[in-house]
Amino acid sequence: xxxxxxxxxxxxEWAGKIREEDPSFFERLSKEQTPEYLWIGCSDxxxxxxxxxxxxxxxxxxxxxxxxxxxxxxxxxLSAMQFAVEILRVKHxxxxxxxxxxGVNAALQNQDLGLITNWLRHIQDIVYEKCDELEKITDxxxxxxxxxxxxxxxxxxxxxxxxxxxxxxxxxxxxxxxxWIYSLRNGALMDLGVCVRNAxxxxxxxx
Ligand code: CO
Numbered sequence: 001x002x003x004x005x006x007x008x009x010x011x012x013e014w015a016g017k018i019r020e021e022d023p024s025f026f027e028r029l030s031k032e033q034t035p036e037y038l039w040i041g042c043s044d045x046x047x048x049x050x051x052x053x054x055x056x057x058x059x060x061x062x063x064x065x066x067x068x069x070x071x072x073x074x075x076x077x078l079s080a081m082q083f084a085v086e087i088l089r090v091k092h093x094x095x096x097x098x099x100x101x102x103g104v105n106a107a108l109q110n111q112d113l114g115l116i117t118n119w120l121r122h123i124q125d126i127v128y129e130k131c132d133e134l135e136k137i138t139d140x141x142x143x144x145x146x147x148x149x150x151x152x153x154x155x156x157x158x159x160x161x162x163x164x165x166x167x168x169x170x171x172x173x174x175x176x177x178x179x180w181i182y183s184l185r186n187g188a189l190m191d192l193g194v195c196v197r198n199a200x201x202x203x204x205x206x207x
Pocket of ligand 1: 042044100101102104
């Protein structure tokens with residue numbers, strides 16, 4: 001008897017249903033992937049990239065970590081970006097945060113959660129940078145939500161400054177970095193209006 005039987009049963013049901021609707025689906029996908037989008041999102045189980053934007057397997061290349069951070073020295077994220085941009089030639093890099101992010105809230109509250117506290121220090125850098133704006137917001141939830149937005153904007157900036165994206169732009173490769181945020185409360189996705197298509201547009205991110 002397999003462990004986690006339920007998940008294997010659900011897999012058989014899922015794969016069977018797809019094969020029924022489209023018999024060559026898996027054979028086709030097993031040969032190659034040609035996604036147009038790289039999704040950099042939060043690991044939060046409530047924010048499943050593919051489902052949120054209604055894309056099928058093969059359509060969205062995904063990297064997720066706690067609080068959707070793009071850190072200059074994070075080889076994991078940088079490698080996913082490089083593979084997506086240089087090999088798969090995605091046209092869009094989507095940084096998607098979400099309101100009510102536990103990682104962002106922990107950073108804001110200065111909670112000690114062990115090892116991950118070090119990771120979340122990157123968000124505290126934003127709190128420090130934007131403390132004037134954040135201090136003016138009296139409601140705790142609203143302050144956290146604003147920090148969730150500011151975090152996405154900072155990560156768009158970070159992504160745009162990676163050698164991966166900079167080199168793509170230098171080559172003349174069509175590549176746009178987007179900053180989006182998702183609401184857990186109603187499932188709605190919002191564009192934060194910070195998309196950048198070239199090095200010049202990077203200047204105007206923090207309006
Ligand atoms: Co989160």
